[in-house]
Amino acid sequence: MEATTAPKTLQTPAWRTNLATIAALVARAKNELLRVPGAAIPGVLAPTIFFLGLNGVFGSLIHLPGFDTGSYESFIVPVSMLQGAGFTGAAAGVNLARDYEQGWVDRLLVSPAPRWVLLGGNVLAASARAFIPATFVLAIGFLIGVQWPGVDGLVVCYLMVAAMAAIAACWGSMLALHYKSQSAAPLMQAGMMGLVLLTPAYAPLELLQPWLEKVARVNPVTHVVEAARQGFVGGVTWSDTWPGLLAVAGLLAVLGALALREMRRTNA
């Protein structure tokens, strides 16, 4: 009789416990945002300033032969949205470093939650949070004349934004767990800034300087930028979409694995 009644917690499937843990970590990030809304301002402001600034400064580049769009704001807006996602993801890394400094990560590590769940919560929260700067930049963009990308273009763009934030969060988490200090913040931000901007961010590939063209051709984020941009400068095609999907999957696999490795080392 006694052996047939196990405690209820043991009956809960592992996947449900893991999902609940991820949801709790995402809710914690949401609470942080609601309690200190000002903390989100720099992440929103920086890509907006870059968007408006780059448009004002380099807007006349569209007159160059080979620039196949008549609207620089439409050309640059997805880049600024991805940049915002990069900053948001990097901020997730900075927050993790802060949590480590304050002992919160230690408490998470002694919990029975698997390491990938702890990382997943942080990464998912960053993906969700990246919609704030992306939407703000896009709204400003529409105000100054960015072309409507179509529903499909918008969906692909937001998908790339969420994925880019997840990639940046993996990168930031890896560095946060490696250096265990918020002092690594510039490295987190500069890494993402480089990754997003060492692409055809300012001009089409053919108009880049030869060295940057070579870098952009091997930088997987080039495919992410081009997938996010396609709706704003033309139509959405599968041939412009799948390389972006493949690039984000590859970057997530590599950086996710590295972040997880750092988390396991932290445990040891």
Added chain:
Amino acid sequence: MSELATGARVVGALGARSIRQTFRRPQLMAPIVVFPTLLLAIQTGGAGAGIELPGFPPVQSFLQFMLAGSMMQSMMLAGNSGGIAFAVDIEMGFTDRLFASPIPRFAIVLGRLAGTAALGLFASLWFLAIGLLFGAHIEGGVPGALLAIALITASAIAVGGIGAAIALRTGSASVVQGLFPLVLVVLFLSSAFFPQELMVEPAKTIAEYNPFSFIVEGVREPIISGIEAKQTLEAIAAIAGIILLGLGLSARALRHRLRTG
């Protein structure tokens, strides 16, 4: 020892301290060196074809054109970092200890500005070195390079003065740090990264009257063509105006802090 000599020694000691502080903290050093260098590389590579646009001034390369803008960016971020470090000193009580010591009050602000000026000097040398390393010519030769260095160093004092004033008035590092985006706004609304004539409205009109456009043109001219009296004098006037504004605001903020504690 005369009061002036004591003041000079204090300025030197506090200036040296602020330089050491910056080099020890990567969070303060990165904005001065890493970000402007990264942006220089990206903008040169990404928008370099812009020199083919009609109306672009004759230049050897876009890198040569961009050097002045990168120096300005680095110098302005050095001013902002100086303000942040000053505010941290206030938050931690270090400045209160200086106020209680028998040293001239102006030396406390000037010490911080001396450190910021040294970082401005470092920024100008860094970007000139990068430019030369990657093949940019300094058309004004050694005198042109020295003029560019002098203008950037003096500009660092000007911008640092405003950062110090805000630090003294608010005593909050996060408030001064919040000015970081403003630095980018000021730069984008000047001719730091592209010729003003080729910019898009309303940035084009704002850049025409932005005092930082006058400074950047004064720094750029010796690099892309040679020393021109008009641009140099306009840059000096703009720097003098900002120095006066910064020192005036700093003096006021210092009096306010001493009165209110």
